[in-house]
Structure formats: C-alpha cells, structure tokens
Amino acid sequence: MGPVRRSGGRCGGKKAWGPLILYWLLFGYFAAGALLTNQLRSGDQQRPLLFLIGSALIAVAVGLRREVGGDWETYDFLFSYAGYADIDRVLAISDPAYQLLNWVMRKISDHIWTVNIVCGSIFAWGLYRFTQAHPERWLCFVVAVPYLVIVVAMGYTRQSVAIGIILAGLAAVERGASVVRFAIYVAAAALFHKTAVVVLPLVIFAGQRSNLLNVLAGIAVSILLYDLFLSESVEGFVRNYIDTEYNSQGAVIRVAMNFIPAAGFFLFRRGLRFPPNEERIWFFFSAAAVLMPALLFLVPSSTAIDRLALYLIPIQIAVLPRMRYLFKNAGVGKAAIVFYAGLVQFTWLNFAVYARYWVPYRSFIGA
Numbered sequence: 001m002g003p004v005r006r007s008g009g010r011c012g013g014k015k016a017w018g019p020l021i022l023y024w025l026l027f028g029y030f031a032a033g034a035l036l037t038n039q040l041r042s043g044d045q046q047r048p049l050l051f052l053i054g055s056a057l058i059a060v061a062v063g064l065r066r067e068v069g070g071d072w073e074t075y076d077f078l079f080s081y082a083g084y085a086d087i088d089r090v091l092a093i094s095d096p097a098y099q100l101l102n103w104v105m106r107k108i109s110d111h112i113w114t115v116n117i118v119c120g121s122i123f124a125w126g127l128y129r130f131t132q133a134h135p136e137r138w139l140c141f142v143v144a145v146p147y148l149v150i151v152v153a154m155g156y157t158r159q160s161v162a163i164g165i166i167l168a169g170l171a172a173v174e175r176g177a178s179v180v181r182f183a184i185y186v187a188a189a190a191l192f193h194k195t196a197v198v199v200l201p202l203v204i205f206a207g208q209r210s211n212l213l214n215v216l217a218g219i220a221v222s223i224l225l226y227d228l229f230l231s232e233s234v235e236g237f238v239r240n241y242i243d244t245e246y247n248s249q250g251a252v253i254r255v256a257m258n259f260i261p262a263a264g265f266f267l268f269r270r271g272l273r274f275p276p277n278e279e280r281i282w283f284f285f286s287a288a289a290v291l292m293p294a295l296l297f298l299v300p301s302s303t304a305i306d307r308l309a310l311y312l313i314p315i316q317i318a319v320l321p322r323m324r325y326l327f328k329n330a331g332v333g334k335a336a337i338v339f340y341a342g343l344v345q346f347t348w349l350n351f352a353v354y355a356r357y358w359v360p361y362r363s364f365i366g367a
Contacts, residue, residue: 022361026058031342051128058120060120061154062119063117065363069155075157090102123153123164127141140318140321145345163313166186195311199311255289258289261315261318292312
C-alpha cells in the first residue's frame with residue numbers, strides 16, 4: 001500500500017504529542033542501554049527486564065498511535081468494514097489473519113487501537129525474540145527503531161506483523177530449528193501478508209548442505225506456500241506494480257539501507273564473528289540485498305522492489321550491531337553505530353517525502 005492522502009479533518013483540534021518527542025524517547029531508551037551497559041557480561045543477558053520494558057514500549061507506541069502512517073485511512077476502512085460485513089466478505093478483501101482480527105475486535109470495540117495493540121505486540125514479540133539470539137541486544141534495538149519500528153511497524157501494519165513473526169522464526173533457526181519449523185513461521189506470517197513467503201528460499205539454501213532431505217522438504221513447503229498464498233495474487237501484483245510502473249519515492253535509499261550491512265558482511269565477514277549456522281543465513285540475505293540495487297534498474301516498478309526489500313531488513317539488525325567488533329575500543333564502536341542509527345532517524349523524520357504522515361506522533365491516549 002502506498003501513502004493515502006488524508007483529509008486532515010479527524011484531528012479535530014485535539015492536542016497532539018510533540019512532533020518528534022515520542023520517536024526520540026524511544027530511540028534514546030535503547031541508545032542509553034547500548035552506551036551504558038556492557039553487553040558481553042553474562043549477567044546482562046540473564047536480566048531481560050529492561051528488554052521486556054523496551055519491547056512493551058514499542059508495542060504500546062505502535063498500538064496506540066492515532067492517524068499515524070501513510071496507510072492509516074486504508075486500515076481504518078478495513079476495520080470499519082468488518083463492523084457491518086459478514087465474515088466471508090471480510091476475509092475475502094485482504095489477508096485472512098489480519099481480517100479475522102479486525103472482525104473479532106470490531107465485535108467488541110469501536111476503536112482500531114484494539115487491532116493495532118495486538119499487531120504491535122506480535123511485532124514487538126518477534127523483535128524481542130530475534131534480539132535474544134544476538135550478543136549485542138541493545139544495539140539490535142537501536143538499529144531497529146529508526147526504520148523498522150517507526151516507519152514499518154507504525155505505517156505498514158500487516159507487513160510489520162509478518163516481519164515480526166519472521167524475526168521470531170529466524171531466531172528459532174539460529175538456535176537450531178529445522179527449515180520445516182521455519183516454514184511454519186512463514187506460513188503464519190503469510191496469513192498477515194502474503195508476500196512473506198519470499199523469505200523462505202533464503203533460509204532453505206542456508207541449511208546444512210549435507211541434509212538433502214531437509215532442503216528438499218523446504219523446497220516442497222515453499223512451493224506449497226506459494227500455491228496457497230501467492231499464486232492468485234501474482235497477476236494483480238504484476239498489474240498493480242510492474243505493468244503500471246508504480247514507483248516509490250525513497251526506494252533507492254531504503255534499498256541502500258539493506259545494501260550497506262550486506263556489503264559490510266562480505267567485506268568483514270570473519271570479523272563479525274557469526275557462528276557457522278548463522279553466517280550461512282546472513283550470506284544469503286546479504287546476497288539478496290546486494291542484488292536489490294540492480295533490480296531497481298531492471299524492474300519497471302521500484303515499489304515492487306521496495307515492498308520485497310522490507311523482508312531483508314533483518315540483515316540490518318543482525319549485521320550492523322556486530323560492526324562494533326571491528327573497532328578496537330568497544331565504546332567507540334557502539335557510539336559509531338548509535339550515531340549511524342540516529343542519523344538515519346533524523347534524516348527520515350526531517351527530510352523524507354512522506355514523513356508528514358508520521359509527524360507529529362498522535363496517540364489515542366487523551367484523544
């Protein structure tokens with residue numbers, strides 16, 4: 001979905017939160033954690049309370065937003081439609097899990113925040129699980145906040161839930177889960193946004209090369225998921241994005257945000273200290289991210305590439321925090337990554353074409 005032109009009438013003079021305060025407080029919480037704690041002490045990893053608090057803050061900020069995000073009116077319509085249409089019609093117009101959630105919540109509430117708080121919680125849970133599998137947890141959150149949390153989770157609700165589930169699935173794979181188990185996560189994600197199935201091949205080929213049956217099973221599941229979720233949508237996807245040459249302003253920048261950690265992975269692969277099983281996963285994610293800039297020139301629609309590139313965002317959270325190992329001084333390395341993430345957030349909030357749909361942050365609290 002692209003940004004929807006909003007008639008500014010619904011704010012009704014209600015008092016809004018400061019234009020950027022919420023976003024910078026969220027970033028500041030994780031940046032302070034990254035700069036003030038030593039992530040490599042085992043005690044830090046055994047005390048998850050601060051990470052749980054941070055994840056809860058993300059869920060609440062995402063869930064209680066009001067008229068924030070370029071697709072707000074579209075989601076508002078889907079929620080309203082679920083209030084008077086029968087369940088079959090509700091499920092038919094969009095991704096089934098998201099529509100079912102709309103239908104259920106519309107029966108018990110008149111407020112879309114009830115849907116968003118559930119979606120925000122699933123997303124935050126996936127991000128929390130993903131960071132558990134990585135040594136630099138604070139930095140993982142720092143890198144995630146500027147774009148994945150603020151832009152994606154607060155703007156593309158269905159896709160953010162799908163990405164959250166995929167993040168949890170990637171964490172499971174990094175802990176040794178099978179490709180088939182990851183496919184279950186992907187299937188759950190696809191119920192919220194069909195395009196989530198594009199991630200599965202990257203993990204399939206990252207599996208142990210000696211386990212032929214595992215790879216064959218993964219390929220079979222990929223074909224099955226494609227047939228279930230995407231086969232009927234491909235024609236519409238091509239018509240809406242490719243044939244009409246629909247383009248996203250800023251797609252080059254967003255693709256570049258994935259390209260930077262991908263290039264860093266290939267240049268400094270050994271210094272990033274990935275365990276072998278994780279290294280294979282991020283090799284294929286990096287390869288896909290490196291190909292994306294070329295696809296921007298080869299595919300008529302930059303929006304198509306832009307939407308698919310969202311599923312490569314996990315490479316930012318996995319690779320960029322480990323860049324701090326490249327610095328002799330750990331504190332300097334952390335500060336450099338915090339500065340980079342802060343620069344990304346500052347640039348997007350102040351100069352992005354569609355930032356006006358996110359600024360100011362408004363909440364249902366006090367509305």
